[in-house]
Amino acid sequence: MRIILFFVFVTASTAACVKGNPESQGDDEFTDTGGTLAIEGCSYSVTTRLGAEPPRNASLTVGDDPTPRLVHLGIMGDPKTSIVAQWRTVDETTRATKIRFAAGASLTADQLTEEATGIEFGYKATGSIIYRMHQAHLCGLTAGTTYSYQVGSDGHFSPVYSFRTAPDVVANPDAEVLFGVVGDSRDGYDIWSQLVTQLEQRSPDLILFTGDAVTIGLTQFEWEEFFGRAESLFARVPMIFAHGNHEVNAVAYYSQIALPGDQENFGFDYGHAHITVANDTPDDIGAITGAYRDAIATDFEASKDARWSVFMHHQPIFSAATAHGSSLFLQQNWQPLVDQYSIDLVIAGHDHDFEVSKPMIGQAPQVSNANATVYVVVGGAGAELYDSDTLFHTAYSEKTHSASTLRVRRDLLELEGFRPDGTAIAAPGARFSKTK
Amino acid sequence: MISRLAAALVVIAIAGVAVADPEADADRAFRAASQRAAAGDPEALAMFEALGAARPLTRWTDDAWAEAARVAERTGDFARARRALDQVIALGTDDALVRRARHARDRLMAATGGGQWDALAREHHRLVAEVFGGGDPQAALEALEQLARDNPTYPQAAMALLAAAQGWEHEGETSRGIALLRAALAISGTERPRIALALTRALIRHGELDEAGKQLDELVASPGADRAAIAELREKLDTAGRRAGIRKLLWSLLVVIAGIAVGVLRREAGSWRRAARLIARPPLEVVFLIPVGAVLAVVAQTGNPLVAKAVVAIVLAGIFVAWISGALLEARRARRGRIGASRALVQAVLAVAVVAGAAYLAIDRDRLLDLVGETWEHGPVPR
Numbered sequence: 020m021r022i023i024l025f026f027v028f029v030t031a032s033t034a035a036c037v038k039g040n041p042e043s044q045g046d047d048e049f050t051d052t053g054g055t056l057a058i059e060g061c062s063y064s065v066t067t068r069l070g071a072e073p074p075r076n077a078s079l080t081v082g083d084d085p086t087p088r089l090v091h092l093g094i095m096g097d098p099k100t101s102i103v104a105q106w107r108t109v110d111e112t113t114r115a116t117k118i119r120f121a122a123g124a125s126l127t128a129d130q131l132t133e134e135a136t137g138i139e140f141g142y143k144a145t146g147s148i149i150y151r152m153h154q155a156h157l158c159g160l161t162a163g164t165t166y167s168y169q170v171g172s173d174g175h176f177s178p179v180y181s182f183r184t185a186p187d188v189v190a191n192p193d194a195e196v197l198f199g200v201v202g203d204s205r206d207g208y209d210i211w212s213q214l215v216t217q218l219e220q221r222s223p224d225l226i227l228f229t230g231d232a233v234t235i236g237l238t239q240f241e242w243e244e245f246f247g248r249a250e251s252l253f254a255r256v257p258m259i260f261a262h263g264n265h266e267v268n269a270v271a272y273y274s275q276i277a278l279p280g281d282q283e284n285f286g287f288d289y290g291h292a293h294i295t296v297a298n299d300t301p302d303d304i305g306a307i308t309g310a311y312r313d314a315i316a317t318d319f320e321a322s323k324d325a326r327w328s329v330f331m332h333h334q335p336i337f338s339a340a341t342a343h344g345s346s347l348f349l350q351q352n353w354q355p356l357v358d359q360y361s362i363d364l365v366i367a368g369h370d371h372d373f374e375v376s377k378p379m380i381g382q383a384p385q386v387s388n389a390n391a392t393v394y395v396v397v398g399g400a401g402a403e404l405y406d407s408d409t410l411f412h413t414a415y416s417e418k419t420h421s422a423s424t425l426r427v428r429r430d431l432l433e434l435e436g437f438r439p440d441g442t443a444i445a446a447p448g449a450r451f452s453k454t455k
Numbered sequence: 456m457i458s459r460l461a462a463a464l465v466v467i468a469i470a471g472v473a474v475a476d477p478e479a480d481a482d483r484a485f486r487a488a489s490q491r492a493a494a495g496d497p498e499a500l501a502m503f504e505a506l507g508a509a510r511p512l513t514r515w516t517d518d519a520w521a522e523a524a525r526v527a528e529r530t531g532d533f534a535r536a537r538r539a540l541d542q543v544i545a546l547g548t549d550d551a552l553v554r555r556a557r558h559a560r561d562r563l564m565a566a567t568g569g570g571q572w573d574a575l576a577r578e579h580h581r582l583v584a585e586v587f588g589g590g591d592p593q594a595a596l597e598a599l600e601q602l603a604r605d606n607p608t609y610p611q612a613a614m615a616l617l618a619a620a621q622g623w624e625h626e627g628e629t630s631r632g633i634a635l636l637r638a639a640l641a642i643s644g645t646e647r648p649r650i651a652l653a654l655t656r657a658l659i660r661h662g663e664l665d666e667a668g669k670q671l672d673e674l675v676a677s678p679g680a681d682r683a684a685i686a687e688l689r690e691k692l693d694t695a696g697r698r699a700g701i702r703k704l705l706w707s708l709l710v711v712i713a714g715i716a717v718g719v720l721r722r723e724a725g726s727w728r729r730a731a732r733l734i735a736r737p738p739l740e741v742v743f744l745i746p747v748g749a750v751l752a753v754v755a756q757t758g759n760p761l762v763a764k765a766v767v768a769i770v771l772a773g774i775f776v777a778w779i780s781g782a783l784l785e786a787r788r789a790r791r792g793r794i795g796a797s798r799a800l801v802q803a804v805l806a807v808a809v810v811a812g813a814a815y816l817a818i819d820r821d822r823l824l825d826l827v828g829e830t831w832e833h834g835p836v837p838r
Contacts, residue, residue, distance in 0.1 A: 446588025
């Protein structure tokens with residue numbers, strides 16, 4: 020398939036990069052109004068929030084040290100054909116934003132024959148420092164294909180990384196996809212590093228993060244640790260994030276993580292699965308029973324014919340941990356939808372342990388998961404652990420740091436947890452497995 | 456007649472070709488084996504292997520070997536898992552599957568010392584599953600500890616000790632857990648930083664703050680130290696130190712106030728015998744307070760268990776303070792006929808201080824204080 024480059028191509032005839040202070044070179048002053056920019060060729064727009072600048076097509080301005088850092092991938096469109104590369108630079112003033120890429124694994128920089136420019140915007144976390152995000156959107160890619168890429172600006176590119184687009188399961192019904200499922204890293208930096216290593220060893224296609232990457236979403240240094248420790252993974256594997264209560268709907272969160280739709284409630288297909296994601300701690304808590312509930316219902320309805328349905332949000336509908344436990348509010352407001360659409364698997368975090376529920380319909384545990392929903396809690400990516408208990412809905416619970424893999428095949432949906440030392444959480448009831 | 460026979464043969468041949476569709480057969484076989492594997496049937500491994508070995512190659516061949524490797528690893532048959540992974544690498548047409556197989560093979564090779572420690576790794580993983588899988592883990596913990604101690608050159612010996620340490624800590628055997636973490640540190644190689652951090656965390660959790668401080672100082676001095684993790688632990692250590700100081704101060708105050716209360720009661724009552732009689736009879740305020748406290752305690756049981764425990768502790772402290780305070784006022788009234796406003800005020804302030812102190816001590820358990828702080832900062836979670 021022909022590659023569509025959706026920003027202005029930089030040609031050799033373009034003026035040389037501008038060095039120095041961007042403000043003195045005619046770039047706009049910082050405005051924190053947020054804004055929207057349609058991404059040409061990608062059939063979606065990037066919207067920034069209050070506290071961030073409106074996104075704009077990158078200029079050629081280069082700061083004192085434009086070395087790219089904290090490279091990470093995201094998804095805003097169809098994961099079969101698109102990807103978003105995001106990064107910052109050491110100097111935070113560089114505005115030049117380029118991606119060089121080509122189809123093929125482990126290519127050298129010289130073999131990256133395609134080039135496109137991206138967009139950039141600044142945001143403030145706390146205080147007056149402006150952090151500048153760079154995004155390069157690639158659309159029109161080929162499904163199930165490995166691409167190599169590097170990001171940055173002329174003379175200052177990142178190492179070459181590679182990623183793989185989601186497979187086309189119509190053409191390849193045997194395609195297996197593997198999701199890394201993890202959440203609640205917060206300030207457990209070393210545990211987070213260990214789990215990242217374990218996740219890398221399992222070669223996931225996509226990371227599903229259940230929220231609470233940091234202790235407070237406003238504090239930039241925590242985000243630096245989160246992304247910095249996972250750069251080798253996130254530069255190769257896109258991440259989908261469910262907003263957690265500790266992200267506090269901060270502009271730093273929405274600015275650094277590219278997600279589909281409004282970044283809060285959205286759905287997308289990946290392999291044989293449809294993933295629905297929702298924010299269960301919105302600024303207006305009433306939205307849980309209104310607009311957000313409606314958004315979930317709409318996505319469930321639109322994807323009701325999906326082979327496998329997975330729902331991810333932060334606060335568990337069923338949990339036996341002693342710290343938070345089940346969210347009765349979500350049981351009342353969201354679980355009826357889960358039951359109505361017979362969602363196969365619901366993934367959450369919030370409680371810092373690992374739990375797998377019995378197959379549930381309403382408050383009643385079922386013998387078989389054929390028409391019921393299993394709820395898992397994967398909240399052990401680093402934050403201090405909570406005691407876990409065993410309640411009427413519990414199939415397995417363990418007070419442990421952990422991450423999980425979720426394997427999706429045409430006939431199989433299977434989740435398996437593992438600890439930071441790599442040992443599988445393999446006791447009876449600990450593995451979710453469903454066949455169709 | 457001959458032409459009819461020939462036509463019939465052609466039809467049969469065409470039908471035969473249509474029936475013998477290797478892709479469709481493989482698809483069916485893969486589906487059947489997947490269902491067996493999901494149900495935990497050990498026969499699934501042989502079914503996947505047979506499908507992988509079948510010829511001609513189909514789109515399901517590499518998938519079958521990948522599944523065989525997974526099932527074999529789960530059953531602890533690491534050699535068979537490696538062989539299956541080799542087949543995925545050799546025959547795979549899906550580059551993601553092949554990449555995953557390479558990583559899985561590398562991981563297995565590292566965990567088993569290239570196959571040299573297969574049996575021990577199998578036992579290690581079995582024991583870890585038993586330790587954390589519910590039921591009484593004591594025997595498995597003993598065995599896991601022994602396995603690591605008997606085989607210090609086993610590549611995962613330190614990690615086995617780490618798991619055993621965590622298991623003993625879960626069982627409430629803190630000292631044994633910490634001792635095992637020290638043992639793990641002694642034999643660790645590349646895992647040393649993570650074990651040192653785990654040891655420091657355990658020391659902080661269990662109030663051995665001086666030791667934790669020393670351990671952190673050693674970590675800071677070690678090459679390639681994880682600065683952010685150390686800073687995070689330093690903050691936790693400082694917080695734990697502050698909280699320990701507050702606890703000590705509060706307990707001292709409570710003991711002093713209790714001593715004063717007993718002394719005053721004895722003085723006002725005139726004798727220990729009368730004081731005991733006053734204490735034995737519940738004051739009127741306690742009679743009213745007990746049903747209110749009971750309702751609070753029962754309602755709290757329907758919510759968060761940590762909060763429920765704290766509520767019960769605070770209610771008991773409140774009733775205890777009201778009882779002693781009531782007895783003191785009763786004794787004072789019996790002796791002097793009236794209670795001055797200043798005296799009543801002092802007693803009320805002390806009673807409130809004691810209840811506040813007891814409330815703090817009640818929530819400074821099981822990390823409930825952190826949850827209260829979280830709620831304070833981020834607002835209540837809708838339930």
